[in-house]
Amino acid sequence: MRIILDAMGTDHAPRSEVAGALEALKELDSDVEIVLVGDRDTIEAEFLQHDEIPDRLSIHHAPDRVTPEESPSKVIRRNPESSLVVGLKLHRDGTGHAFVSAGSTGAVMATSLFTLRALPGVDRPSLATTLPSAGAPVLLLDAGANVDCKPHHLVQFAHLGNIYAQDMMGRSDPRIALLNIGEEPGKGDELTSGTYRLLRRETGLNFVGNVEGRDIIKDVCDVVVCDGFVGNVLLKFYESVAEFIIGLVEAERVGKADDGLDLDHAFRVLDYAETGGAPLLGVGGVSVICHGESPPKAIRNALALAAKAVRSDMVRHSAQEVALALGPSSREAS
Amino acid sequence: MRIILDAMGTDHAPRSEVAGALEALKELDSDVEIVLVGDRDTIEAEFLQHDEIPDRLSIHHAPDRVTPEESPSKVIRRNPESSLVVGLKLHRDGTGHAFVSAGSTGAVMATSLFTLRALPGVDRPSLATTLPSAGAPVLLLDAGANVDCKPHHLVQFAHLGNIYAQDMMGRSDPRIALLNIGEEPGKGDELTSGTYRLLRRETGLNFVGNVEGRDIIKDVCDVVVCDGFVGNVLLKFYESVAEFIIGLVEAERVGKADDGLDLDHAFRVLDYAETGGAPLLGVGGVSVICHGESPPKAIRNALALAAKAVRSDMVRHSAQEVALALGPSSREAS
Numbered sequence: 027m028r029i030i031l032d033a034m035g036t037d038h039a040p041r042s043e044v045a046g047a048l049e050a051l052k053e054l055d056s057d058v059e060i061v062l063v064g065d066r067d068t069i070e071a072e073f074l075q076h077d078e079i080p081d082r083l084s085i086h087h088a089p090d091r092v093t094p095e096e097s098p099s100k101v102i103r104r105n106p107e108s109s110l111v112v113g114l115k116l117h118r119d120g121t122g123h124a125f126v127s128a129g130s131t132g133a134v135m136a137t138s139l140f141t142l143r144a145l146p147g148v149d150r151p152s153l154a155t156t157l158p159s160a161g162a163p164v165l166l167l168d169a170g171a172n173v174d175c176k177p178h179h180l181v182q183f184a185h186l187g188n189i190y191a192q193d194m195m196g197r198s199d200p201r202i203a204l205l206n207i208g209e210e211p212g213k214g215d216e217l218t219s220g221t222y223r224l225l226r227r228e229t230g231l232n233f234v235g236n237v238e239g240r241d242i243i244k245d246v247c248d249v250v251v252c253d254g255f256v257g258n259v260l261l262k263f264y265e266s267v268a269e270f271i272i273g274l275v276e277a278e279r280v281g282k283a284d285d286g287l288d289l290d291h292a293f294r295v296l297d298y299a300e301t302g303g304a305p306l307l308g309v310g311g312v313s314v315i316c317h318g319e320s321p322p323k324a325i326r327n328a329l330a331l332a333a334k335a336v337r338s339d340m341v342r343h344s345a346q347e348v349a350l351a352l353g354p355s356s357r358e359a360s
Numbered sequence: 361m362r363i364i365l366d367a368m369g370t371d372h373a374p375r376s377e378v379a380g381a382l383e384a385l386k387e388l389d390s391d392v393e394i395v396l397v398g399d400r401d402t403i404e405a406e407f408l409q410h411d412e413i414p415d416r417l418s419i420h421h422a423p424d425r426v427t428p429e430e431s432p433s434k435v436i437r438r439n440p441e442s443s444l445v446v447g448l449k450l451h452r453d454g455t456g457h458a459f460v461s462a463g464s465t466g467a468v469m470a471t472s473l474f475t476l477r478a479l480p481g482v483d484r485p486s487l488a489t490t491l492p493s494a495g496a497p498v499l500l501l502d503a504g505a506n507v508d509c510k511p512h513h514l515v516q517f518a519h520l521g522n523i524y525a526q527d528m529m530g531r532s533d534p535r536i537a538l539l540n541i542g543e544e545p546g547k548g549d550e551l552t553s554g555t556y557r558l559l560r561r562e563t564g565l566n567f568v569g570n571v572e573g574r575d576i577i578k579d580v581c582d583v584v585v586c587d588g589f590v591g592n593v594l595l596k597f598y599e600s601v602a603e604f605i606i607g608l609v610e611a612e613r614v615g616k617a618d619d620g621l622d623l624d625h626a627f628r629v630l631d632y633a634e635t636g637g638a639p640l641l642g643v644g645g646v647s648v649i650c651h652g653e654s655p656p657k658a659i660r661n662a663l664a665l666a667a668k669a670v671r672s673d674m675v676r677h678s679a680q681e682v683a684l685a686l687g688p689s690s691r692e693a694s
């Protein structure tokens with residue numbers, strides 16, 4: 027298996043990418059190779075910081091780099107020689123089996139969509155993210171790829187999340203919930219009340235109904251479906267609330283004797299680097315998107331996520347399920 | 361000053377209401393009276409739990425009580441003898457200067473709107489709430505009164521929040537931000553990109569632009585404006601994330617020697633009872649809505665909030681500002 031890693035994505039690229047790839051190779055099965063895509067000289071210079079570079083880590087030269095200022099939708103035409111576009115094409119052409127990038131989320135999403143194409147039956151691929159929770163992590167989608175959604179888009183997210191939760195998170199018969207402002211069926215805005223009506227009669231989904239903001243992380247569901255605006259706000263808010271509360275605890279400890287608390291252990295579950303990256307679901311390939319500030323650990327975990335997606339044949343499984351649930355013949359019903 | 365308190369709002373009414381009113385009377389100025397509205401026998405029975413009932417606490421009998429099952433919009437017609445409807449009418453008729461209730465949020469909002477009416481220029485009164493933050497608390501509105509908003513509704517929320525932040529939170533020239541999924545002007549969904557265009561040219565507001573989920577509680581603004589769906593989800597999510605993280609810390613402490621940490625102190629800022637209640641802004645009166653599970657402390661603080669709103673003449677100030685900013689003559693422009 028060969029994973030394509032955009033070497034020029036993080037803020038301090040390619041430092042995190044090279045270190046993360048080396049860490050990943052130590053842990054992943056020996057048939058996994060990683061191809062770093064980016065400026066060869068820059069990557070080779072970074073190699074010098076490490077004692078040994080295994081054969082399983084190679085470089086594919088791409089002279090250009092996408093900057094955050096680029097309009098996401100124009101990258102594919104304006105930056106054909108960028109590590110992002112070159113890397114995604116290596117995946118599309120079959121040279122690599124998955125793609126990982128910590129470049130600008132908008133650019134990676136748009137270019138993934140242009141390059142890998144949406145699966146038949148999927149109008150809008152969706153960015154999925156996992157939230158730390160009282161139980162096992164909860165899958166939230168859409169996390170920002172799609173705003174101004176219609177009910178049938180949220181139904182598609184539900185199917186994509188359903189497959190991801192099974193193949194990647196080990197959940198059998200995942201509980202799918204709709205994020206809403208009340209639990210009762212009629213609650214919500216136009217989007218959610220309309221989505222509820224569709225999800226209720228959707229077959230092949232274990233739809234458990236509405237879930238409110240207060241219940242998302244209370245282990246009442248495995249997958250939470252929402253519009254990308256709400257999902258994106260929530261995801262970012264979660265990080266900042268966690269940071270804020272950790273700060274409150276830290277402030278209380280200042281100047282006190284060693285209290286023996288291992289808060290790093292307590293808060294490990296909140297560390298986004300543990301998850302590594304967010305997959306773009308519903309495209310014809312594996313595309314995992316990382317934070318721009320990803321440390322090596324996050325890159326390593328994103329590579330592991332990508333490897334797992336390839337190993338579980340997630341894309342083919344998604345294509346089958348989606349064709350069944352959302353394909354042309356099923357469309358008549360909705 | 362006379363504050364009307366719905367005695368039958370909390371889950372264990374009138375226990376919290378009576379205890380909270382007694383606490384409030386100890387702290388508020390001696391010209392403040394509180395009128396408990398509800399079943400006289402039930403309230404008098406609760407009085408027996410307390411040593412002394414001051415003259416400033418009285419009862420106004422209302423035999424009926426609104427249950428959570430009632431459709432909010434029908435309460436005014438179906439439950440005319442309820443503590444909620446009777447209490448709000450006492451406020452409207454001038455017998456009381458403010459109204460506080462821990463009844464079902466939807467019912468209190470709808471009945472407040474029917475009874476007190478929206479201020480001229482306000483299409484949709486808005487529920488405001490304060491979020492604990494790294495700096496002073498941030499006012500978030502709408503927190504759930506309005507879903508499916510249009511840009512001009514969010515502009516109205518901005519004006520209502522602007523006045524509240526000045527009169528009630530002591531902020532001069534409050535920084536008004538729009539909750540969005542990116543900081544740049546063009547970002548967002550139809551609602552937020554349209555709202556941004558209106559707010560940018562709105563006079564009389566210190567509009568500081570878009571704010572992302574991660575920045576809400578980072579002291580970059582005093583007021584955050586959003587659709588009631590997003591606001592409601594966020595508000596409830598905040599509470600559960602705080603609870604979850606506190607739980608992580610507590611779990612780490614289990615079985616350890618006394619570590620001398622005063623986490624109650626650290627987390628006091630997160631206690632919703634400290635805030636007490638959420639005001640409904642943009643109606644022709646003071647209506648403060650509390651959690652159904654409010655402890656006496658929350659009721660006490662909601663009564664203090666109501667007293668402060670009366671003292672600062674918030675409603676008249678709001679009416680003036682709103683007429684200026686949103687009245688018929690200003691409407692032409694938007």
